[in-house]
Amino acid sequence: MARNQEHSDAMYARAREVIAGGVSSDARRLPGTPIYVDHASGSRLWDVDGNGYIDYVLGQGPAILGHSPDVLAEAVSAQMRRGVTYSAQHLAEIEVAERMRSMVPCAELIRFNSVGSEAAHAAIRLARGHTGRAKILKFEGHYHGWFDPVLFSVHPPLDQAGPADHPVLVPGSGGQQQNQAADLVLAPWNDLQAFTDAVARHRGEIAAVVMEPVLCNSGAITPDDAYLAAVRQICDDEGILLIFDEVITGFRLAPGGAQERLGITPDIGVFGKAMAGGMQVSALAGKAEVMESIASGKVSHAGTFNSHPVAMAGARAVLEVLDEKREDIYPEMERRGRRLMNGIAAIASRLGVPMLVQGTGHLFQIYLTDAADVRDYREFATTDRSTMTRLHGLLLDEGINMVPRGLWFLSSAHTDADVDQTLTAFETALARLR
The missing domain is CATH 3.90.1150.10 (Aspartate Aminotransferase, domain 1)
Structure with a gap:
């Protein structure tokens, strides 16, 4: 009807x-x-x-x-009466970071943003700044935000996408310049041989491999057995950072996200969505050695609404429930x-x-x-x-x-x-x- x-x-x-x-x-x-x-x-x-x-x-x-949920509504309402935005530090951001560190395997140090696209962009900048390399390897069908440098080959028409084992980069929007893909390397996902070949073609040039550890923007696809472990080992052998974009899977598939459920720890994780139950929070979390490039000022990371007090109050309340229950x-x-x-x-x-x-x-x-x-x-x-x-x-x-x-x-x-x-x-x- x-x-x-x-x-x-x-x-x-x-x-x-x-x-x-x-x-x-x-x-x-x-x-x-x-x-x-x-x-x-x-x-x-x-x-x-x-x-x-x-x-x-x-x-x-x-x-x-x-x-x-009542727990979120009460936390957000209480913070609204204490102040909406400060452009200064506050207790909730520390408590959320501490909670994340206790839940997420890769989260030794954390920075906060408002939306997933920002945090994904920050992860890529961090990888380049930390390694001194320019190229990022991404996978066909994976989405890492709507910003120009990564919005390539998310859902490309198959008649434009090139060979399955050696796909070509297709812009996702009018207004993108093809030269923005100059430092992107594209590979099919769940194909270890194709991944190994792509890394070999760009040996010494790749700063990071970025992926959705469970592919949610083109289905709901869990990687093949041993695929992630092999990718992790190749990244270690080649000095490449591994980034998991867990904007969707983080705090949803397990308290520690897909990395907990699948048993593979990346160097950097990107989180959003479920971490605040509907409030606009995202996070960049990673191993201390890597995140030190932000802590030291070598890699810039800023934003007026980062650690927004009202949103962080929501994240604090939601993560407490997800962790303790x-x-x-x-x-x-x-x-x-x-x-x-x-x-x-x-x-x-x-x-x-x-x-x-x-x-x-x-x-x-x-x-x-x-x-x-x-x-x-x-x-x-x-x-x-x-x-x-x-x-x-x-x-x-x-x-x-x-x-x-x-x-x-x-x-x-x-x-x-x-x-x-x-x-x-x-x-x-x-x-x-x-």
């Missing part, structure tokens, strides 16, 4: 008069009218037309405790997520719809494909993404909100009753799609 969107349609028309494209981030573009949220609480949100949704977008992942939160989130994954796969099989479901439970991806596995961007790109967009719309009609490309996030606020309702709605939507 189609949703009532009268007020949303009117707001969208009004927004297009004053906001370029009607939305403030390209990630929020939809084929039709986007959701205009009135309020959100726990696992649910409601739009301005009164439609309710079980929410698996969670602000693109940050709302790991659900929407508007880890044995309750993470196993239950994974259990419910896997129950949902298994239920979706069973429904698709029963209806005869080719579908693959991959992920950890804390987050997962559904693909419309006959393939038995998706291991990298190119395999993701060959799945039926246009029909996935249609499925997204049908799920919205049934009161289920997922990321349009097929990614789902779980929170500690989701319940077994939510899973039951979601599976019933999913079967209805998939039957309509078929």
Whole structure:
């Protein structure tokens, strides 16, 4: 059944008069009218037309405790009465850094930013400044922020992307200059031989290898067994820093992020989203020897809103819960997520719809494909993404909100009753799609 969107349609028309494209981030573009949220609480949100949704977008992942949890609201409200911004130091930034150091394997020293793109950019500058080398090796399909020097070959058209084992750098936006990719090296992910060959071609020139340790911007792909360990060893042998972009996976896959779950410690980690439960905080964390290049002033790192007091109060409160209640939160989130994954796969099989479901439970991806596995961007790109967009719309009609490309996030606020309702709605939507 189609949703009532009268007020949303009117707001969208009004927004297009004053906001370029009607939305403030390209990630929020939809084929039709986007959701205009009135309020959100726990696992649910409601739009301005009164439609309710079980929410698996969670602000693109940050709302790991659900929407508007009391612990976050109380911490932020209390700090608002003490001051909004200081451009000075305060206790909360120390306490958040101490908490991060106790949770995250690579976090010996930390610096804070506001958004993930800033922290990723800082990590790359730090790697170049620390090593004295210029080149950065990134992987096809991985996203490290929207800034020009790294927005290459995130989702390139396959007819422009070059050979699978030796891909070419494709700008992600008009306005980017191709010469900004002069110091980027591109490799396919999850292909150890191709990675080894790329490093050999640029021996002595690469400052850092940067990756999403679980690829979430092109599916929900966990690396092959032993792949990360081999990459870690090659980086050590070649004097290359290893950067994990954990803006999505940090504090979501485990209290210490993907590096804890997968057992590989990078030299530098980039964090955001879940670390503050929805407040705008990101972090650059790394081994002391590397971070000393910032501490000494050799590498510049600045920002008016770094360690923003209100946002840091939120991070302090959320990380305390995630750390001290880890044995309750993470196993239950994974259990419910896997129950949902298994239920979706069973429904698709029963209806005869080719579908693959991959992920950890804390987050997962559904693909419309006959393939038995998706291991990298190119395999993701060959799945039926246009029909996935249609499925997204049908799920919205049934009161289920997922990321349009097929990614789902779980929170500690989701319940077994939510899973039951979601599976019933999913079967209805998939039957309509078929």
